[in-house]
Amino acid sequence: MKSLTLMAVCVVVIPHSANAQDWTQREFPLAPPNALGNIVAPYFDGFYPNEDGTYTLSFGFLNRNDSELIEIELGANNFIEPAEFDGVQPTSFPTVRYSGFGGPRERGAFAVVVPADFEGDVWWTLRTNGYETKVPGRLESPGQIIRGAYELSSGPMAAGSLRPTIHWSEDDPGTWGVEGSWMPETLSATVGEPIDLSFWARDQGERELGTINVSLWKFQGPIGAEISFESMVEALPDARPARRGARQPGPGPLLTRQTVKLPLEGPHAHHGRFTATFDTPGEYVIRVKVDSFGLTDSSPGHQCCWSNGYIRVSVTGQ
Amino acid sequence: MQDDAFRPDAVVSALEEELTMQVFSHHFVSRVVATGAVAVIVSLGSSQDLAAQTGPSPDPANDVTFAKDVAPILQQNCQVCHQPGAIGPMSLMEYQDVRRYARRISRMVESRDMPPYQYDTDVGIQSLKEDWRMSDDDIATIVAWVAAGSPEGDPADMPAPVEWPDPAEFRLADRFGEPDVVVASAPYDVPEVGQDRWWRPTTPTGVTSDRCIKAVETKPSVVGRAVAHHANSSFTVNGERAGRLSEYALGKVGEIVPEGACRRIPANADVTWDIHYWPNGVEVDDDQVEVGIWLHDEEYAGEYDQTLTLYFLNGGRGYDIAPHGTLMTQGFHSFDTPIRIDSWQPHGHTRLVAASIQILRKNGTLEMISMVSNWSALWHHSHIYDDDISPLLEVGDQIVLTHWYDNTENNRYNPDPDQWVGIGDRTADEMAHAWMAITHLDEEGFEQIKAQRSRPVSQQPDRDR
Numbered sequence: 001m002k003s004l005t006l007m008a009v010c011v012v013v014i015p016h017s018a019n020a021q022d023w024t025q026r027e028f029p030l031a032p033p034n035a036l037g038n039i040v041a042p043y044f045d046g047f048y049p050n051e052d053g054t055y056t057l058s059f060g061f062l063n064r065n066d067s068e069l070i071e072i073e074l075g076a077n078n079f080i081e082p083a084e085f086d087g088v089q090p091t092s093f094p095t096v097r098y099s100g101f102g103g104p105r106e107r108g109a110f111a112v113v114v115p116a117d118f119e120g121d122v123w124w125t126l127r128t129n130g131y132e133t134k135v136p137g138r139l140e141s142p143g144q145i146i147r148g149a150y151e152l153s154s155g156p157m158a159a160g161s162l163r164p165t166i167h168w169s170e171d172d173p174g175t176w177g178v179e180g181s182w183m184p185e186t187l188s189a190t191v192g193e194p195i196d197l198s199f200w201a202r203d204q205g206e207r208e209l210g211t212i213n214v215s216l217w218k219f220q221g222p223i224g225a226e227i228s229f230e231s232m233v234e235a236l237p238d239a240r241p242a243r244r245g246a247r248q249p250g251p252g253p254l255l256t257r258q259t260v261k262l263p264l265e266g267p268h269a270h271h272g273r274f275t276a277t278f279d280t281p282g283e284y285v286i287r288v289k290v291d292s293f294g295l296t297d298s299s300p301g302h303q304c305c306w307s308n309g310y311i312r313v314s315v316t317g318q
Numbered sequence: 319m320q321d322d323a324f325r326p327d328a329v330v331s332a333l334e335e336e337l338t339m340q341v342f343s344h345h346f347v348s349r350v351v352a353t354g355a356v357a358v359i360v361s362l363g364s365s366q367d368l369a370a371q372t373g374p375s376p377d378p379a380n381d382v383t384f385a386k387d388v389a390p391i392l393q394q395n396c397q398v399c400h401q402p403g404a405i406g407p408m409s410l411m412e413y414q415d416v417r418r419y420a421r422r423i424s425r426m427v428e429s430r431d432m433p434p435y436q437y438d439t440d441v442g443i444q445s446l447k448e449d450w451r452m453s454d455d456d457i458a459t460i461v462a463w464v465a466a467g468s469p470e471g472d473p474a475d476m477p478a479p480v481e482w483p484d485p486a487e488f489r490l491a492d493r494f495g496e497p498d499v500v501v502a503s504a505p506y507d508v509p510e511v512g513q514d515r516w517w518r519p520t521t522p523t524g525v526t527s528d529r530c531i532k533a534v535e536t537k538p539s540v541v542g543r544a545v546a547h548h549a550n551s552s553f554t555v556n557g558e559r560a561g562r563l564s565e566y567a568l569g570k571v572g573e574i575v576p577e578g579a580c581r582r583i584p585a586n587a588d589v590t591w592d593i594h595y596w597p598n599g600v601e602v603d604d605d606q607v608e609v610g611i612w613l614h615d616e617e618y619a620g621e622y623d624q625t626l627t628l629y630f631l632n633g634g635r636g637y638d639i640a641p642h643g644t645l646m647t648q649g650f651h652s653f654d655t656p657i658r659i660d661s662w663q664p665h666g667h668t669r670l671v672a673a674s675i676q677i678l679r680k681n682g683t684l685e686m687i688s689m690v691s692n693w694s695a696l697w698h699h700s701h702i703y704d705d706d707i708s709p710l711l712e713v714g715d716q717i718v719l720t721h722w723y724d725n726t727e728n729n730r731y732n733p734d735p736d737q738w739v740g741i742g743d744r745t746a747d748e749m750a751h752a753w754m755a756i757t758h759l760d761e762e763g764f765e766q767i768k769a770q771r772s773r774p775v776s777q778q779p780d781r782d783r
Binding site: 041042043044046062064100101102103104105133134135136138141142149150151152153155157158159296297299301302303304 | 506509511512513514515516517518595636637638640641733734735736737738740741742743744746747749
């Protein structure tokens with residue numbers, strides 16, 4: 001009765017941009033997935049209407065490689081138009097793999113806020129290995145039948161989940177949302193010397209409150225530079241050992257995408273305590289993603305519930 | 319900004335021509351309404367069809383007429399949805415109503431957009447249960463009637479009105495009577511606007527012994543049909559998964575388990591729901607989805623288990639469809655016992671345009687089983703094969719599932735060809751899988767079915783049609 005499954009993928013892509021290269025020259029029906037050398041696709045997730053009449057346009061990405069990190073510095077190969085919105089997008093595009101219908105796509109990595117009277121599109125363009133990809137953030141769409149661009153919600157999901165709050169100090173009232181909260185100060189670091197990253201994250205769901213997951217991402221920084229993250233967060237009392245190959249709960253190194261659950265109680269309740277060590281001087285932005293994934297109404301595929309925080313770090317040589 | 323974004327004059331003529339007849343068209347169009355536009359579906363294109371009423375006067379002695387020829391066809395194929403209070407956007411009960419939309423009706427039936435049962439007529443298995451397709455003769459009659467000017471004919475020729483069931487009732491009740499068990503989801507308030515929601519309550523079945531299911535139908539509330547994109551249900555016993563009960567997506571009626579097979583409902587099971595709501599411009603308070611279950615007698619055990627399972631395409635790697643691009647993806651599935659495919663239901667969203675199921679035999683031959691070339695996310699049908707033709711697979715044979723996606727302007731359901739589209743739970747994202755009801759046989763059962771099918775019809779056991 002067991003189902004044995006073999007699968008394959010065939011992708012035929014017709015390039016939109018006249019000056020883009022023809023991908024059909026390098027992608028073949030039923031070809032095995034590429035480990036590296038592929039492109040990153042920018043994604044528009046939808047828009048949030050804000051109480052003040054503005055709109056928040058949410059963007060994400062999909063690294064089509066199986067394993068290779070893609071990095072594209074801001075500038076001619078990674079830019080947003082109109083230029084007033086440029087500069088808030090990532091330069092680092094890791095591969096991700098979410099369960100269920102989450103897939104290999106990172107949603108809501110950043111957002112831009114457009115005014116109430118905004119008309120037109122916000123285009124994010126990326127060029128990877130000579131291939132151009134771009135996507136418009138927009139409030140209306142040109143479809144024959146469906147004209148409404150996808151409207152996202154800030155309110156509670158079906159079981160009451162809401163985006164968690166992120167706080168830069170214990171008494172900070174906190175903010176939430178995909179557009180993110182920026183740590184007020186820029187941290188300073190020296191290559192090879194760990195610095196402390198400290199913040200708080202709280203569930204605000206309209207249900208029994210739960211633990212919040214934290215993941216840390218190199219968001220912007222010198223191409224090829226690596227950030228080593230280490231968690232100081234103790235394992236929760238009811239933590240189960242992770243499956244083989246996954247990160248074990250408790251203090252220790254933390255890779256991009258790996259999550260740490262914050263305690264609900266105790267002296268370090270809701271407190272995210274990590275270190276970051278840099279191998280290259282330069283200007284960095286670390287993305288702090290706090291989420292409630294794992295509840296029935298919260299997952300990447302559901303487009304809820306997480307919030308972004310961003311930390312600027314200026315790193316000098318030894 | 320939102321009010322300006324969706325203007326009534328921006329609704330293109332193609333929409334008027336093609337969508338008024340789509341029973342669930344208000345599902346999408348009212349999404350436009352949800353973000354500030356006007357309600358258009360009830361008034362779409364009527365002026366165009368009024369102009370079509372001035373055709374030549376037919377010769378009543380020779381031409382087909384509404385009363386004699388067309389009304390019976392509409393009764394049999396259309397009126398269940400197209401009557402006041404039902405889900406069709408206009409009534410097709412009276413001559414004047416039908417005449418108003420005559421040309422559109424002709425176009426929609428000729429293109430087989432209506433009745434909404436997307437299943438190719440010229441390839442693969444054609445003997446299906448609960449088949450909504452209109453016959454070629456009926457289509458020809460309607461086309462000829464419209465071409466002749468849509469004459470009414472003698473009202474005395476009109477068939478007797480049909481007594482239609484309450485739209486709030488289970489559709490399969492016509493065939494099986496009232497369900498033995500009805501399980502309702504916990505109420506949920508669906509907001510008027512906003513992103514998709516997933517509601518996953520658990521409710522008890524009340525069934526205290528293991529039983530075999532004869533048929534199952536998942537039924538959204540009447541008002542909730544426009545916002546319930548899918549409603550899947552599984553059994554859990556003491557919190558542990560205990561098999562799939564049913565799957566529902568927009569437009570689906572139900573599933574019938576073939577005689578001899580058993581889709582099991584475990585004793586003292588709960589039903590765990592996975593209901594995907596799509597806020598759609600209509601606020602629905604306390605919405606509940608019900609699943610009706612018809613059971614075999616307690617003594618019935620069934621010879622073989624039948625399962626309803628989601629079978630993926632795309633390798634689990636995920637996929638992305640480039641702006642203005644297309645994609646084809648496949649999934650291959652084999653089994654460690656002989657099987658019989660009882661039903662096939664492809665699933666995707668607005669970029670899915672076609673789907674097929676084939677069998678790759680272990681001797682290398684490839685058989686086409688079913689093909690849908692005009693997929694519509696508005697209707698998700700479980701194509702249930704007739705008992706005497708449902709495909710049999712030996713160990714070593716493989717099911718080949720293929721989906722085609724179109725993210726170009728050519729796809730009329732595409733909301734935005736400029737977007738990258740990837741895997742996701744939301745209706746705005748894409749999916750690539752098929753639901754299949756499969757009876758898991760053994761060698762003896764496999765040979766027995768083959769032998770039965772080789773007998774003359776008069777010697778075969780009664781078939782459930």
